[in-house]
Amino acid sequence: xxxxxxxxxxxxxxxxxxxxxxxxxxxxxxxxxxxxxxxxxxxxxxxxxxxxxxxxxxxxxxxxxxxxxxxxxxxxxxxxxxxxxxxxxxxxxxxxxxxxxxxxxxxxxxxxxxxxxxxxxxxxxxxxxxxxxxxxxxxxxxxxxxxxxxxxxxxxxxxxxxxxxxxxxxxxxxxxxxxxxxxxxxxxxxxxxxxxxxxxxxxxxxxxxxxxxxxxxxxxxxxxxxxxxxxxxxxxxxxxxxxxxxxxxxxxxxxxxxxxxxxxxxxxxxxxxxxxxxxxxxxxxxxxxxxxxxxxxxxxxxxxxxxxxxxxxxxxxxxxxxxxxxxxxxxxxxxxxxxxxxxxxxxxxxxxxxxxxxxxxxxxxxxxxxxxxxxxxxxxxxxxxxxxxxxxxxxxxxxxxxxxxxxxxxxxxxxxxxxxxxxxxxxxxxxxxx
Amino acid sequence: xxxxxxxxxxxxxxxxxxxxxxxxxxxxxxxxxxxxxxxxxxxxxxxxxxxxxxxxxxxxxxxxxxxxxxxxxxxxxxxxxxxxxxxxxxxxxxxxxxxxxxxxxxxxxxxxxxxxxxxxxxxxxxxxxxxxxxxxxxxxxxxxxxxxxxxxxxxxxxxxxxxxxxxxxxxxxxxxxxxxxxxxxxxxxxxxxxxxxxxxxxxxxxxxxxxxxxxxxxxxxxxxxxxxxxxxxxxxxxxxxxxxxxxxxxxxxxxxxxxxxxxxxxxxxxxxxxxxxxxxxxxxxxxxxxxxxxxxxxxxxxxxxxxxxxxxxxxxxxxxxxxxxxxxxxxxxxxxxxxxxxxxxxxxxxxxxxxxxxxxxxxxxxxxxxxxxxxxxxxxxxxxxxxxxxxxxxxxxxxxxxxxxxxxxxxxxxxxxxxxxxxxxxxxxxxxxxxxxxxxxxxxxxxxxxxxxxxxxxxxxxxxxxxxxxxxxxxxxx
Numbered sequence: 001x002x003x004x005x006x007x008x009x010x011x012x013x014x015x016x017x018x019x020x021x022x023x024x025x026x027x028x029x030x031x032x033x034x035x036x037x038x039x040x041x042x043x044x045x046x047x048x049x050x051x052x053x054x055x056x057x058x059x060x061x062x063x064x065x066x067x068x069x070x071x072x073x074x075x076x077x078x079x080x081x082x083x084x085x086x087x088x089x090x091x092x093x094x095x096x097x098x099x100x101x102x103x104x105x106x107x108x109x110x111x112x113x114x115x116x117x118x119x120x121x122x123x124x125x126x127x128x129x130x131x132x133x134x135x136x137x138x139x140x141x142x143x144x145x146x147x148x149x150x151x152x153x154x155x156x157x158x159x160x161x162x163x164x165x166x167x168x169x170x171x172x173x174x175x176x177x178x179x180x181x182x183x184x185x186x187x188x189x190x191x192x193x194x195x196x197x198x199x200x201x202x203x204x205x206x207x208x209x210x211x212x213x214x215x216x217x218x219x220x221x222x223x224x225x226x227x228x229x230x231x232x233x234x235x236x237x238x239x240x241x242x243x244x245x246x247x248x249x250x251x252x253x254x255x256x257x258x259x260x261x262x263x264x265x266x267x268x269x270x271x272x273x274x275x276x277x278x279x280x281x282x283x284x285x286x287x288x289x290x291x292x293x294x295x296x297x298x299x300x301x302x303x304x305x306x307x308x309x310x311x312x313x314x315x316x317x318x319x320x321x322x323x324x325x326x327x328x329x330x331x332x333x334x335x336x337x338x339x340x341x342x343x344x345x346x347x348x349x350x351x352x353x354x355x356x357x358x359x360x361x362x363x364x365x366x367x368x369x370x371x372x373x374x375x376x377x378x379x380x381x382x383x384x385x386x387x388x389x390x391x392x393x394x395x396x397x398x399x400x401x402x403x404x405x406x407x408x409x410x411x412x413x414x415x416x417x418x419x420x421x422x423x424x425x426x427x428x429x430x431x432x433x434x
Numbered sequence: 435x436x437x438x439x440x441x442x443x444x445x446x447x448x449x450x451x452x453x454x455x456x457x458x459x460x461x462x463x464x465x466x467x468x469x470x471x472x473x474x475x476x477x478x479x480x481x482x483x484x485x486x487x488x489x490x491x492x493x494x495x496x497x498x499x500x501x502x503x504x505x506x507x508x509x510x511x512x513x514x515x516x517x518x519x520x521x522x523x524x525x526x527x528x529x530x531x532x533x534x535x536x537x538x539x540x541x542x543x544x545x546x547x548x549x550x551x552x553x554x555x556x557x558x559x560x561x562x563x564x565x566x567x568x569x570x571x572x573x574x575x576x577x578x579x580x581x582x583x584x585x586x587x588x589x590x591x592x593x594x595x596x597x598x599x600x601x602x603x604x605x606x607x608x609x610x611x612x613x614x615x616x617x618x619x620x621x622x623x624x625x626x627x628x629x630x631x632x633x634x635x636x637x638x639x640x641x642x643x644x645x646x647x648x649x650x651x652x653x654x655x656x657x658x659x660x661x662x663x664x665x666x667x668x669x670x671x672x673x674x675x676x677x678x679x680x681x682x683x684x685x686x687x688x689x690x691x692x693x694x695x696x697x698x699x700x701x702x703x704x705x706x707x708x709x710x711x712x713x714x715x716x717x718x719x720x721x722x723x724x725x726x727x728x729x730x731x732x733x734x735x736x737x738x739x740x741x742x743x744x745x746x747x748x749x750x751x752x753x754x755x756x757x758x759x760x761x762x763x764x765x766x767x768x769x770x771x772x773x774x775x776x777x778x779x780x781x782x783x784x785x786x787x788x789x790x791x792x793x794x795x796x797x798x799x800x801x802x803x804x805x806x807x808x809x810x811x812x813x814x815x816x817x818x819x820x821x822x823x824x825x826x827x828x829x830x831x832x833x834x835x836x837x838x839x840x841x842x843x844x845x846x847x848x849x850x851x852x853x854x855x856x857x858x859x860x861x862x863x864x865x866x867x868x869x870x871x872x873x874x875x876x877x878x879x880x881x882x883x884x885x886x887x888x889x890x891x892x893x894x895x896x897x898x899x900x901x902x903x904x905x906x907x908x909x910x911x912x
Binding site: 029031035036038040056057235240261264282301354355358369387402405413 | 691
């Protein structure tokens, strides 16, 4: 009688099994939720990286888009200006001494005070003044107000990038200069405005005069060469492989080759360019023609792959219809398949050009690391390119180049965004779903 | 000069097309022609353009070497006796004088008198080549055009011939890919061979000392430099491993989330954002690493180090080490490279997960498995080869990546696996060796090509293996 009935035993067992199952289910659901959170965290991490990257660049770069100018009245002393050769006169010293005299500050024996004052003005002062004298000789003997950029360090101080609380020997601008800058500000001769020099000048050793125009033109020339070579070759290769190629060993070799070339590190293309185009064919170093050729070879595989997928998307019925009407293979491809695949081909071409625009490593090897002043205009002269300019400025020791590096990156990213947006619009508008 | 020739050639081409079309029309009167007049015109155009292009192509490749040859062959003895780089400078100045610009250097007595003579000679060589080349191109075009015109008859199969040419041209386009590969191999192998004549292969691959110095004096201590690349391989490997530690889990998990959990809306937002991350140029990542991540990590480690030094005890040594950590540690470059690779790993894995047939998922759900169990026990095992291939492709990208490491990693060739030390990589060394002043035949410059060849072969092997794995895996479900 003390034995439990089978029913009861069963019930108890069932209960424990159910409990176990429930506990197990709970554990499994917890695991499920955890796993889902891992996925969310991974995506969040990627998004945080992207946000930090972009925010940091804007944060570092936005200050480069405005700059400070000072307006100094300069008495064009006939005793110290050579009318025949105004470039030879020391206008900066003249302006500094006159500024000190106006404030009643005595220069010391070694000229250290006026040197400090001189260091506040950009060396642009000399060119502005010399230009004025060369154009209008009658300004000699008069006092003219000259508007010139402040030097990079003074500009950085006014932007708050150099703190007054840093010990004097650790900053590039001393207490005396800071006091003068503040006095100029109080007098209202310092103005801040949009930094047009950044967009209208070529590279310069003076940060306040350096601009991206030379590099933008260099990149544009290079991309032109790349597009002229890579797009016809890439589209031609893709058409042959997709529409004409017989199924044989040679075709296989070519296909494997293209896939492998797409994954060859870009620096290897730089080595190829250096050995083949510069050392063997003696094309001019750092010229857009060499850069364009190297980027074209590099862009070719991706272009072929993109064009092939665009051609593949055209349904076979189009080809069959054309062939049935008596068109030859060539006529079918060029009058029917290719026009229908054109939006996809163009999208692929634009995206691969955008990619080529941002490529840096091969450009370094073909000599685009050297300083190129001014704005280029020929495809066989040394030029700078936008990405290599970023590399050069990043390596520069002047702090003012850091904000300009970030600004150049913003310019590069804007160009890439425009190109990619064009590709997306093209795809949205013309893409046909079959 | 070249523009005039191009203009002549373009005119000839247009004339050939129009003339050929007209001629075909006239000759077809009364007969049943095989091809349309326009096709005859195109045929004539091809016969004008192809020979001219061939001549121009040969000219563009061989003109400069030929010009050098001609210049060198007629050199006066006084110039030939100069050292090579002085001779090049002299010729460069002769070029400038020939163009009417002032010379860059002041040359001494015998050379100063030779300069205008040589300048005239160079101008005449240049003229001859230019005129000769241009005339040859125009002549080739004319001969081709005449031949094509003679072929215009009603029974000529002009369409088939034009299509044959088109086929040939398209084939040549595809063959460029093979030529590029051959060019890469040839240019790397040629200079590498010269390097391996100076430094034995064994020493290069297994030596543990890397200090590629060129001697200033011949008797200088250590003038030969050391070319043992093991520290570079180790550095490359270390940075690659750090990068994969960041990219593999984040990329894979986000791919799983996007393909299995996320709704359409989330995908539509996240995927373009990941594409932006993928589209950022590597030089921008380099800037980010050098000026944001590097200082951030350094300050962090230094603070921890200072704290540990204050605590003292057994951690003091570690603290001292951490307090002196530099910006350019391997961790900086590795972490940023990992960020760069996230979208690459994620999009490849996403494709591979999507290729797993839905029936496998349905079967697993029908057995009562949760989503995560399905992913872990069914999808991942099924997609494993593909994911391994994707990760191998990411590894190949990581070891070939140049800008991030050039800007954020160091130059010191330390043989270490400590992520807080500075290491250098193969690509950094290639850039460093080839961007300074180069002396072309020195082992220092040539070693860059040896490194390039190693890099090329390593990435090639990785890609072939990865593609093969992905291929075999795909065939299972197709």
